[in-house]
Amino acid sequence: MFVDENRNNMKFERLLKCFTRDLPTRWYCYKSGLKYQRDWQIRGEVKIIKKSWLFCKLFRKKTGILQIGKGFKCNNKIKSNTIGLIQPCVFNVLNPDSQIVIGNNVGISGSTICAVKSVTIGNNVLIGSGCIITDTDAHPISWKLRRERRSDLKAVSPVVIQDDVFIGARSIILKGVTIGERSVVGAGSVVIKDVPPDCIVAGNPARVVRKLTL
Numbered sequence: 001m002f003v004d005e006n007r008n009n010m011k012f013e014r015l016l017k018c019f020t021r022d023l024p025t026r027w028y029c030y031k032s033g034l035k036y037q038r039d040w041q042i043r044g045e046v047k048i049i050k051k052s053w054l055f056c057k058l059f060r061k062k063t064g065i066l067q068i069g070k071g072f073k074c075n076n077k078i079k080s081n082t083i084g085l086i087q088p089c090v091f092n093v094l095n096p097d098s099q100i101v102i103g104n105n106v107g108i109s110g111s112t113i114c115a116v117k118s119v120t121i122g123n124n125v126l127i128g129s130g131c132i133i134t135d136t137d138a139h140p141i142s143w144k145l146r147r148e149r150r151s152d153l154k155a156v157s158p159v160v161i162q163d164d165v166f167i168g169a170r171s172i173i174l175k176g177v178t179i180g181e182r183s184v185v186g187a188g189s190v191v192i193k194d195v196p197p198d199c200i201v202a203g204n205p206a207r208v209v210r211k212l213t214l
């Protein structure tokens with residue numbers, strides 16, 4: 001009797017998971033052009049800016065790389081995050097040589113990740129609502145070059161977010177930054193320099209406000 005009840009409960013849970021998680025994730029992966037993975041949870045449509053496979057095949061060009069690991073959670077709907085979202089997630093793989101590599105068990109809410117060279121995100125990283133992570137300034141510092149629209153001279157330097165980092169909502173991580181393992185970035189911070197492991201940084205520009213033990 002008890003075993004039957006347990007089995008029924010498990011069946012119900014599986015059915016519920018199918019309708020609340022698997023099917024919506026499958027649908028949003030399809031709409032966003034991502035290859036569906038069973039253990040992902042995608043809520044709402046992700047914006048992926050990347051040359052299509054067909055374009056690259058036809059014009060013999062390489063595609064950039066967008067690689068995402070297991071257990072990925074990605075919130076893109078306003079109600080999918082406790083503090084709401086101001087945008088869906090945007091993954092911008094700008095050039096044929098660009099790469100965005102995301103590890104296992106990463107959660108991202110309504111944030112932009114933009115790579116001309118590379119943005120690498122480790123395992124178990126959490127990225128709060130409305131963050132921007134970019135390895136490029138997008139425009140040159142010199143006004144003369146900006147007038148000439150010389151986008152080839154913009155500053156670019158890879159970004160690395162190591163394992164178990166938590167990035168607070170509305171933070172901006174700029175080019176060339178490495179955030180060390182287990183560190184926390186306070187909400188609304190602008191990170192312009194490397195962050196050591198095991199510390200909290202906050203503010204604009206972000207500075208170490210506390211070391212973490214444990």
Ligand SMILES: CC(C)(COP(=O)(O)OP(=O)(O)OC[C@H]1O[C@@H](n2cnc3c(N)ncnc32)[C@H](O)[C@@H]1OP(=O)(O)O)[C@@H](O)C(=O)NCCC(=O)NCCS
Nearest residue numbers: 083109128129168169184185186187188200202203209210
């Ligand atoms: C970083 C954070 C986790 C620190 O929390 P905490 O351990 O309670 O830290 P404290 O409140 O003791 O603050 C420590 C110091 O950092 C400063 N600080 C903390 N967060 C800050 C922030 N976001 N910006 C600027 N300074 C900040 C405090 O003023 C304090 O400075 P002081 O020692 O000179 O007084 C928290 O402030 C935070 O920003 N959380 C992010 C929440 C979030 O965005 N969640 C994601 C939702 S999607």
